[in-house]
Amino acid sequence: MNDATVRITVNGQPVEVAEGCSVAAAIARLGVPFRRSVRGEPRQPLCGMGVCFECRVCIDGVAGQRACMLQARTGMQVVTDG
Amino acid sequence: MAERYDVLVVGAGPAGLAAAQAAAGQGARVAVLDAQPRAGGQVWRHDVRHAPSAAAARGIHDGLKPPIEWLAGTSVVAAQGDALLVQTPQAARWLHYGNLVLATGARELLLPFPGWTLPGVVGAGAAQALAKQGWPLAGKRVVVAGSGPLLLAAATTLRAHGAHVVAICEQAEASALRGFAAGLWRWPGKLLQAGRLRLQLAGVPYRGGTVVQRALPAADGCLLRAVGIAGPRGTERLACDMLAVGYGLIPNMELARLLGCATQAFGAHAAVQVDARQHTSLDHVYAAGEACGIGGVDCARIEGAIAGLAAAGAAVPAGLLRRRGHARAFAAALRRTFALRPQVHALASADTLVCRCEDVTLGMLDGHADFRSAKLATRCGMGACQGRICGAALAELGRFPHAGSRPPLFPARLSTLAHAEPAS
Ligand SMILES: Cc1cc2nc3c(=O)[nH]c(=O)nc-3n(C[C@H](O)[C@H](O)[C@H](O)COP(=O)(O)OP(=O)(O)OC[C@H]3O[C@@H](n4cnc5c(N)ncnc54)[C@H](O)[C@@H]3O)c2cc1C
Numbered sequence: 001m002n003d004a005t006v007r008i009t010v011n012g013q014p015v016e017v018a019e020g021c022s023v024a025a026a027i028a029r030l031g032v033p034f035r036r037s038v039r040g041e042p043r044q045p046l047c048g049m050g051v052c053f054e055c056r057v058c059i060d061g062v063a064g065q066r067a068c069m070l071q072a073r074t075g076m077q078v079v080t081d082g
Numbered sequence: 083m084a085e086r087y088d089v090l091v092v093g094a095g096p097a098g099l100a101a102a103q104a105a106a107g108q109g110a111r112v113a114v115l116d117a118q119p120r121a122g123g124q125v126w127r128h129d130v131r132h133a134p135s136a137a138a139a140r141g142i143h144d145g146l147k148p149p150i151e152w153l154a155g156t157s158v159v160a161a162q163g164d165a166l167l168v169q170t171p172q173a174a175r176w177l178h179y180g181n182l183v184l185a186t187g188a189r190e191l192l193l194p195f196p197g198w199t200l201p202g203v204v205g206a207g208a209a210q211a212l213a214k215q216g217w218p219l220a221g222k223r224v225v226v227a228g229s230g231p232l233l234l235a236a237a238t239t240l241r242a243h244g245a246h247v248v249a250i251c252e253q254a255e256a257s258a259l260r261g262f263a264a265g266l267w268r269w270p271g272k273l274l275q276a277g278r279l280r281l282q283l284a285g286v287p288y289r290g291g292t293v294v295q296r297a298l299p300a301a302d303g304c305l306l307r308a309v310g311i312a313g314p315r316g317t318e319r320l321a322c323d324m325l326a327v328g329y330g331l332i333p334n335m336e337l338a339r340l341l342g343c344a345t346q347a348f349g350a351h352a353a354v355q356v357d358a359r360q361h362t363s364l365d366h367v368y369a370a371g372e373a374c375g376i377g378g379v380d381c382a383r384i385e386g387a388i389a390g391l392a393a394a395g396a397a398v399p400a401g402l403l404r405r406r407g408h409a410r411a412f413a414a415a416l417r418r419t420f421a422l423r424p425q426v427h428a429l430a431s432a433d434t435l436v437c438r439c440e441d442v443t444l445g446m447l448d449g450h451a452d453f454r455s456a457k458l459a460t461r462c463g464m465g466a467c468q469g470r471i472c473g474a475a476l477a478e479l480g481r482f483p484h485a486g487s488r489p490p491l492f493p494a495r496l497s498t499l500a501h502a503e504p505a506s
Pocket residue numbers: 049092093094095096097098115116117118122123124125126156157158185186187188189190206207208210211232235236331334336337370371372373378379380382491
């Protein structure tokens with residue numbers, strides 16, 4: 001629909017996605033876990049709609065943000081917990 | 083600063099948008115808020131690659147048309163008197179209302195089974211939502227599983243985003259599905275929709291009476307590689323990169339519970355109890371759509387319109403009430419058809435994690451009489467999701483009845499909690 005893109009970094013790596021994509025979709029491009037569980041297992045999104053918190057990451061220094069609920073915006077710095 | 087609205091609508095899905103439109107049509111000052119950054123709710127969720135359907139575009143446009151105020155990315159943190167404390171990523175404030183409409187919709191029922199915590203295992207509706215928001219799917223092999231019509235809708239979206247749908251595994255028996263299809267003539271619109279989905283999914287095997295028993299990891303143990311399924315033809319393995327599995331929908335009850343609305347049983351779960359005018363047990367609170375029990379998009383539209391009119395103090399036309407009855411009858415037929423079989427409730431074993439936030443297994447809950455005692459001993463349900471996933475799963479499995487939610491609804495910032503009292 002729209003060719004505009006946004007650029008964010010995930011763990012320091014640049015990622016470019018179409019405008020309107022979620023932060024979760026951008027992280028998925030790298031295939032890294034979003035977080036580690038209490039026992040150290042890698043986890044990725046489960047519910048896709050803000051309920052499960054499996055997608056939580058640190059965005060621009062603020063921890064515990066749900067990547068499935070936020071649109072990627074140019075300049076965002078995302079750090080996964082994996 | 084405190085703002086006041088005649089009608090405040092929580093949830094910008096089909097129900098909330100219809101409520102806002104109806105109330106504004108009566109001259110009420112209306113605001114709609116939603117935790118999501120974009121309006122549309124679940125079924126009309128914005129798709130980054132595909133244009134919305136005409137119904138979605140119209141519904142969203144009409145439901146947010148000025149002077150209706152649209153408060154995007156706004157979540158409810160607490161409630162007191164006739165006010166809600168809400169927060170956006172930037173700020174917190176109190177919103178006062180004359181009447182409140184709860185159109186909080188539904189979420190997926192996600193049930194534990196061996197391997198369900200592996201990256202690559204997501205809900206069925208979740209896969210659809212992730213796809214619409216740009217999750218990379220081109221060339222990915224996906225098994226869609228669980229139960230209900232949402233599996234067909236999810237598979238269609240996944241395909242449209244370039245995924246290869248390996249199979250749709252529906253737990254309901256093929257005989258139940260045939261019986262349901264035979265009764266569809268009573269709802270011609272649904273028949274048409276079902277036919278259209280079947281066409282879009284041409285070539286994808288739809289297997290009745292089939293359950294995903296386990297998700298199997300690749301050699302590194304960290305990524306999904308295949309699923310083990312069991313059906314009328316015995317057990318089998320299907321190689322895949324993603325498993326999209328969901329067992330139907332359950333109402334989002336947090337806000338209704340927080341306010342103290344009376345509820346009614348919805349299977350092992352709860353729904354908001356309403357009267358013919360969508361009025362809850364509380365004086366100034368109405369509810370509409372999936373929050374009142376899963377009814378689908380048409381039902382959500384009708385109930386939203388009724389709630390919006392009632393909340394604005396207007397009369398509700400008899401025709402709307404009749405149409406709601408018809409839509410609810412369809413929902414009841416769906417529920418009978420896709421009732422979960424006991425096999426689904428027995429998928430998790432003692433060493434399967436139920437609480438994903440705190441890594442608590444089903445076996446660790448043995449010996450606890452209720453959710454409260456299990457929580458204190460194991461931390462089950464005490465993590466970031468506040469028991470939303472495991473609480474619903476354990477209720478469905480018949481382990482513990484659902485525990486109520488307490489404010490804050492979602493983790494609030496300390497600066498938000500500093501606004502603890504509404505300014506009147
Ligand atoms: C993941 C998923 C996918 C679905 N896909 C389809 C589909 O493809 N086709 C179909 O016919 N049906 C689908 N459904 C069924 C769908 O729920 C209904 O058809 C329709 O969306 C119901 O409308 P609604 O307005 O009642 O609720 P919803 O559309 O669920 O809207 C509720 C809205 O309320 C918001 N909300 C909830 N609580 C709060 C709160 N406390 N604060 C702020 N905002 C809040 C939510 O963010 C959401 O946007 C899907 C359901 C789910 C859960």
